[in-house]
Amino acid sequence: MSTATATAAPAAAPSSSPSRTPAAPAASPAGAADEGDPFLASFGTDLVSLPEYKAAGTASLDFDGLLPAHRPLRLHEDLKGGCGGQLWPAGMVLARYLLRKYGDGGREEGGLVGQSIIELGAGGGLVGLAVALGCRLRGDDDDGSINTTVLNEKDSSSPSLQPPLYITDQEPMFDLMVQNTALNNLTSLVRPLIFDWGTAPPPSLPLPPDVILAADCVYYEPAFPLLLQTLADLIGPRTVCWFCFKKRRRADAHFVKELKKRFDVKAVEDDEDEEVYKRQNIFLLRVTRKV
Numbered sequence: 001m002s003t004a005t006a007t008a009a010p011a012a013a014p015s016s017s018p019s020r021t022p023a024a025p026a027a028s029p030a031g032a033a034d035e036g037d038p039f040l041a042s043f044g045t046d047l048v049s050l051p052e053y054k055a056a057g058t059a060s061l062d063f064d065g066l067l068p069a070h071r072p073l074r075l076h077e078d079l080k081g082g083c084g085g086q087l088w089p090a091g092m093v094l095a096r097y098l099l100r101k102y103g104d105g106g107r108e109e110g111g112l113v114g115q116s117i118i119e120l121g122a123g124g125g126l127v128g129l130a131v132a133l134g135c136r137l138r139g140d141d142d143d144g145s146i147n148t149t150v151l152n153e154k155d156s157s158s159p160s161l162q163p164p165l166y167i168t169d170q171e172p173m174f175d176l177m178v179q180n181t182a183l184n185n186l187t188s189l190v191r192p193l194i195f196d197w198g199t200a201p202p203p204s205l206p207l208p209p210d211v212i213l214a215a216d217c218v219y220y221e222p223a224f225p226l227l228l229q230t231l232a233d234l235i236g237p238r239t240v241c242w243f244c245f246k247k248r249r250r251a252d253a254h255f256v257k258e259l260k261k262r263f264d265v266k267a268v269e270d271d272e273d274e275e276v277y278k279r280q281n282i283f284l285l286r287v288t289r290k291v
Helices: 089-102 126-134 148-152 171-183 221-234 250-262 274-278
Strands: 057-061 073-077 117-120 165-169 190-194 211-215 240-246 263-267 282-289
Touching: 073 126, 073 171, 089 126, 089 211, 089 240, 089 282, 117 126, 117 221, 126 165, 126 190, 126 211, 165 171, 171 190, 211 221, 221 250, 250 263, 274 282
Parallel strands: 117 165, 117 211, 165 190, 211 240
Antiparallel strands: 057 073, 240 282, 263 282
């Protein structure tokens, strides 16, 4: 939901960007290089209007019954740290898909047990926290004990404190990630960390992770090369990255084109909501290392 240089603006929506932010390569003219790829050729050339910004408040989400009514995700939204502080549509789509796939009664229930998971551009932590609430991440013999003081540390590399899931974003989002993790009593499963795209991964992150979650990370064009670099740093031979984004303008096609050059990218086709969110120009991709 946000970019990842300490000086860049959140990627979930445009905002001011300093001159030190690296510029992304110019996108090719419409239709010039995309004629053989209908998906890329379908990108528009104009910016879309932004959603209405919300006042700070706490949402309660059960993702249409995919989380139990007695334990919904509680997510505080606050834009004071940047646009990543509110809910964005691709995050909702990705969270629903993962809950339906790996959650209670899902097609691959328990498939995330023992997996190391990193969410990029987490904003307030929507996707990662939903997964931690609705999907089993630890085995039955794991008591889930962890020193919860780690929530107040911006980095910790102690192996004894390793949780299964990390939600990461820029420093302005850190306090909100910590707040939402505690709000959902997930301090034993989730660790918020500061991670600026294009920089070396924090030493406490498990590398390579088994799973990467990325939603609403494609918006701010100067951050595209930084995100691509971070994906290259994190994606290992067995890593699966679930990447969900809203198609807004032609510059986004440039990112997808570069993503396809560097990684094996496949559209997710087993989501029952696919036809609904495609009408909203939202796409869900499975990204892995090329063989």
